[in-house]
Amino acid sequence: xxxxxxxxxxxxxxxxxxxxxxxxxxxxxxxxxxxxxxxxxxxxxxxxxxxxxxxxxxxxxxxxxxxxxxxxxxxxxxxxxxxxxxxxxxxxxxxxxxxxxxxxxxxxxxxxxxxxxxxxxxxxxxxxxxxxxxxxxxxxxxxxxxxxxxxxxxxxxxxx
Numbered sequence: 001x002x003x004x005x006x007x008x009x010x011x012x013x014x015x016x017x018x019x020x021x022x023x024x025x026x027x028x029x030x031x032x033x034x035x036x037x038x039x040x041x042x043x044x045x046x047x048x049x050x051x052x053x054x055x056x057x058x059x060x061x062x063x064x065x066x067x068x069x070x071x072x073x074x075x076x077x078x079x080x081x082x083x084x085x086x087x088x089x090x091x092x093x094x095x096x097x098x099x100x101x102x103x104x105x106x107x108x109x110x111x112x113x114x115x116x117x118x119x120x121x122x123x124x125x126x127x128x129x130x131x132x133x134x135x136x137x138x139x140x141x142x143x144x145x146x147x148x149x150x151x152x153x154x155x156x157x158x159x160x
Contacts, residue, residue: 005148
């Protein structure tokens with residue numbers, strides 16, 4: 001199963017692609033979709049959508065995994081992240097690729113076995129699981145790889 005994972009954001013959306021075969025995970029790609037500061041939100045969303053569509057065409061995933069929205073205090077940030085999630089989901093749906101959604105806690109449990117693992121623990125385990133020489137950077141891309149790994153472990157997307 002090939003999974004394209006996304007860590008949504010309007011300034012920076014992380015992406016990560018992993019291939020799973022049985023218990024073996026292989027790193028395919030990771031990076032970010034960046035939008036310029038002070039750009040109108042609609043143009044930012046368009047850029048995220050177009051880049052997500054390009055990544056879907058390039059990597060031909062069997063599933064897309066998107067981090068669920070989680071915010072404690074800043075509702076404004078939550079709203080903009082929700083908008084980014086929406087265009088990512090739209091791109092996947094238009095490509096006919098099933099979508100899995102995972103919370104940060106679910107990803108931490110899947111990667112480290114501990115739902116309150118810190119970012120460094122997560123990144124180190126992602127490095128180990130994908131047999132990488134270094135911790136994937138930037139953080140948004142590492143988070144997206146974690147979400148992709150979570151989907152790879154889960155297997156079939158719910159609702160397929």
